[in-house]
Amino acid sequence: MSADRDHITPLATAAADRPTSDEEDPNTTSTRRPSSRRRRCLICCGSCTALVAVIVIVLVIIVLTVYKVKEPVITMNSISIKNLKFKTGSSLTSPVSLNMTVVADASVKNPNAASFRFGKSTTDVYYRERVMGVGYGPPGTAGAHKTFPIKVTVDVIANQLLADPLDLIGDLAAGKLDLTTSTKVGGRATVFLIIKRHADVMMNCSFTVAVSNMSILDQSCNQRVRL
């Protein structure tokens, strides 16, 4: 009960105690000092404990909020091929040349209550482990629980870029091209205006293009997020 009262009026008690104990003569103070010091100590300890408790609670709230930042989810909505053209036997140094446009229609979903700012996205198109073209998507912001589109068009001009043109000739003869796209985008969620949480999202898609009609026969994607 007395501890409770100390808690409620620590400042008033301290202010009332201090002048009287200072003005009193040494004899009386020697008998009163220990209890008043103990009381001051209790008040001080109480305030310190309360302050520490408040700081701990605030830190826990911040940590929980920041750790609750969920990973953005990247989705490949569709991949399409346009303007697929190829020539064979044009010359001995480049016996085959192939041009096409890869349109990768992807999006990033922000599952958080805080908005996510995304930087420029990069999409590389690979054919047999070699980069055949690169496309960039614009930066932007995905609001809370919103989806951010990252549609990218990549022009592929494959001639000298080919490691072994015979592979391409073989694939064209078989009527199927196996391609891979790798899309990367970095983003940042801002919590409490000052705490920033970074996330890098990467998605690779492997797909097979039917050369005759430019349709996608088979597609599989996997993604990786680094918070």
Ligand SMILES: *[C@@H]1O[C@H](CO)[C@@H](O)[C@H](O)[C@H]1NC(C)=O
């Ligand atoms: C591919 O594009 C390049 C440059 O635009 C052009 O020189 C080449 O003839 C094209 N090849 C085909 C097969 O259309």
Ligand SMILES: *[C@@H]1O[C@H](CO)[C@@H](O)[C@H](O)[C@H]1NC(C)=O
């Ligand atoms: C495109 O061609 C492939 C193989 O030639 C075939 O399997 C596929 O059904 C065709 N798709 C369309 C939409 O015509």
Ligand SMILES: *[C@@H]1O[C@H](CO)[C@@H](O)[C@H](O)[C@H]1NC(C)=O
């Ligand atoms: C995507 O492909 C790139 C290049 O081949 C590779 O370095 C990366 O680890 C792959 N990422 C995923 C998520 O598979």
